[in-house]
Amino acid sequence: MRNHTSVTSSILLRLTDDPQLQILIFVFLFITYMLSFTGNLSIIILTLADSHLKTAMYFFLQNFSFLEISFTSACIPRFLYSISTGDRTITYNACICQLFFTYVFAVTEFFLLAAMSFDRYVAICKPLHYMTIMSYRVCKRLVFCCWMTSLLIVLPPLSLGLDLDFCASNAIDHFACDANPMLKISCSDTWLIEQMVIVGAVMTFLMTLVCVVLSYMYIIRTILRLPCAQQRTRAFSSCFPHIIVVSITYGSCIFVYIKPSAKDEMAINKGVTLLTTSISPMLNPFIYTLRNKQVKQAFNDLVKRFKLLSKN
Template identity: 60%
Template structure:
């Protein structure tokens, strides 16, 4: 990697990390303090922002350290902690995106019953279920992974501590662990993707039945941000984990950088810049702060 390329990539990672964390913190703060955002979808978005902050914080600072110092060594405990949070948060995000799809389905398919169905208790159970399911996804491969014997080298062919390059420096047989990892990944992907597809099948069917073009446009606009985020999340996941092994680690390194830095920033912009209500609340908050500072 040339010096100029490394410098550009380091600056890019640093800026995307700062903007992602700051933007998600603002999103969380707005959802907590503004009465207009006290709805189920913003409760889910608030939790999604928390997961995005954890995900990028676990990955990007380590990437920056490796790139600026050239030190690719990593301690065993640090590697286990990073892998735990990456897989745990990643799985929880997929289940949360599924819940958000269901929320859109209820809002469009059963609007008169929406507040009854998606009450505070149900929303809390859904979110806790997403976090718990993420934990259940990571426990089987992690419990097997910590029993593996590693070779003398503690250098991995990656910017951080990822499962694929990590398994390349394991001396013991990794076939069973790799099968477990792939099985959990595929099950998570299939289950959540089927739920999302079913939800959107009902959503699209309902939208097409709306009498006016204006109503249909508004309904599609409501769901479009979520659909884009789902496409980005599933696309990167499939590329990294559900592809032939012969593709190697090199391309995964690039995709991992995008997945842990650029895509979380894109998700933030998609959910905020495309959301008129969030933008309005943000502008109102800035005006209030400016007014208070003047007095």
């Protein structure tokens, strides 16, 4: 019989043991985190402050930016602390909390991207009924459903994992708390939890992907039927930022699950997770604002307002 112990702390392994590479990773993550935080916070402030950005699209973008800030803040600061202090220990309860928040925010993002694709479908395919269909009340309900669905998917397997026992090791082969490495070092029967995690992941991925694909199939068909080339360009440009964000999000998710070998599984997972938690949230504000004249105008108006206030 193996000794079963309920651990109170776990160890987060570094991404690398090379001190110079750790410094580079720290600088890289710190810069990307600050850019992500300030960029997404700027979008939230602009959409709240400017009356011209009160449409459904910007309401969803506001919520998406909030999710990006929350998602990166749930894991990146703790990893930065670990690199700077060399302290790789984290309490088991703190690890479970980190797991809960990162998974809830991540799953909610997928459903919110699906809701945003539906918004683009209504805007292009049913423009005359857009304000009626995508009312503020409907948008709030869609966002609420995204959060509730995420909680229903994440909570059941997480609640079963609260009483896991660890035998030989309590070292997590990851730079942050993640389900797969934690289940690997547990000596409890994790079959049911693993199946629930797989079902939840597949459901999230397929449900949201089907919604996105169907929306864009109708969008593309409608755009191709437009008589004027200028109309087609304008319609496509309104979808372009969302298409890029969807491609990055789903692409990185697919890449994690298409591995060259089981031996490289954890190394690839750590690398891709590092990129998805730092690069993607940093790029999203730029993707949504670089080609958006309304957001640029709102930013200029806000800057002018601050200048007037500072003079007074």
